Amino acid sequence: MRINRRDFVKLTTAAAATIAAVPAFGGLGKAFANTAEERAMQLSPKWTKQTTSVCAFCSVGCGLLVNTDLKTKRAVNVEGNPDHPINEGSLCAKGASSIQMTENPDRPGKYLYRAPFSDQWEEKDWDFCKKRIARLIKKSRDESFEKKNAKGQVVNRTMGIASLGSAALDNEECYAMHSFMRSIGLVYVEHQARI
Incomplete structure (x- = not known):
């Protein structure tokens, strides 16, 4: 046939x-x-609170509606915002799955760390990682901090650290990160959407 x-x-x-x-x-x-x-x-207002946000996957800036459970304070639903002028409620496949960035049971809870000059990886928890990152930022900042430039002008900056923002951050997170980076004296602050 x-x-x-x-x-x-x-x-x-x-x-x-x-x-x-x-x-x-x-x-x-x-x-x-x-x-x-x-x-x-x-998704009834009795159980959740709805807030607006911006999709974090690319630089288009599609609007999202995020429903958060009032008891657990966790996102339970993410969908396109029909009142947003860019996407008018529609989302691409990445935007439609953006809830998985925060609410995903498959995300790793432990991280692999290899000490300097070691050939072995060790499992470390998030607290270890945060403390180590903070220590290394402070060390680099202290070593490269300039109070005055060559002309004697007060600049209070560090030229030894740069920040490259992530596409996985929304507007609020980008603002907080930018404010933090400027407060510790970074001059080189960039974002992937501009590159």
């Missing part, structure tokens, strides 16, 4: 519709409708 592409699409569409309607499969269409209703109930 020879079958062309158009007939194949017709057959698979008919088969999928038949399977979805068969009660033995639980009436998949009805199951999806119930799931949507339950989801809408979970």
Whole structure:
């Protein structure tokens, strides 16, 4: 039996519709409708707080609506903001999955660290990493800090550290990071959206 592409699409569409309607499969269409209703109930203002944000994946700046559970203070849903002038409620595949940046059980909780001149990796927790990063920033800043330039003008800067922002940060996080970097004297502050 020879079958062309158009007939194949017709057959698979008919088969999928038949399977979805068969009660033995639980009436998949009805199951999806119930799931949507339950989801809408979970996003009710009684259980969540809705705030606006900006997608962090690229420099387009699509608007997001983020629902946060009032009890756990964790994001439970992220969707496009229909009132935003850039995306008008639509999101690309990355933006639609942006909740996984914070609410993902598969994210690692431990990190690998290799001491200087060692050939072995060790598992370390996040507290160790934060303290080590802070120590190294302070050391680099202290070693490269300039109070005055060659003309004798007060500059209070460090030329030994640079900051390159991330596409995985929203506007608020970029503002906080930029403020912190400027407060410790960084001159070279950049963001991937400008590069």
